[in-house]
Amino acid sequence: MRFLVRVVINAFAIWVVTLLAGLRVTVIPFAPGETLQLVLTLLAVAAVFAIVNTVIGTVIKIVAFPLYILTLGLISLLINGLLLWITAWATHWWNWGLRVEDFWLGVVAALVISVINWIFGIILRPQLKRR
Numbered sequence: 001m002r003f004l005v006r007v008v009i010n011a012f013a014i015w016v017v018t019l020l021a022g023l024r025v026t027v028i029p030f031a032p033g034e035t036l037q038l039v040l041t042l043l044a045v046a047a048v049f050a051i052v053n054t055v056i057g058t059v060i061k062i063v064a065f066p067l068y069i070l071t072l073g074l075i076s077l078l079i080n081g082l083l084l085w086i087t088a089w090a091t092h093w094w095n096w097g098l099r100v101e102d103f104w105l106g107v108v109a110a111l112v113i114s115v116i117n118w119i120f121g122i123i124l125r126p127q128l129k130r131r
Contacts (some may be wrong), residue, residue: 003050005124008044011039013116014098017109024101025109031095045098049087057083080114081107087102 017025027045030037059077061068066073084098084106090098100106 001025007043007046007050009117009120009124010016010049010113011042012120013113014046015042016116017112020109020112023105023109025111026099026101026108028096028099038039041096044096045091049084049098052087052090053083055080056086077107077111080110085109 014025014027018021018027027041029037029041057079060082061076064075064079075110085100085103088098088100088106092099100109
């Protein structure tokens with residue numbers, strides 16, 4: 001259930017990023033390209049992004065641990081941009097998916113996605129009951 005919630009939140013965040021024209025991040029929907037196909041494409045891209053982030057992201061973060069310490073965590077911006085770039089690469093083989101035109105704009109897009117995920121994480125986090 002938690003994975004599905006994360007996929008929906010990621011899909012919303014990716015949709016918001018595609019609305020920001022300056023970032024040049026687009027989603028090419030399934031044919032024929034109606035609203036339902038766009039939503040399904042966003043969910044599919046978000047699922048691929050979650051899997052890439054879980055599998056490849058974990059390995060990269062473990063290997064880059066010294067860089068995290070050296071840069072005080074700022075390397076995470078580049079790593080998140082790289083993971084978004086890998087997601088775009090993984091979905092470009094089909095006639096649908098995520099398109100990121102520039103790596104550095106992809107880093108900014110990944111930052112926006114991270115902020116949206118952080119905000120929804122705060123809102124949806126279960127509150128501890130105090131006695």
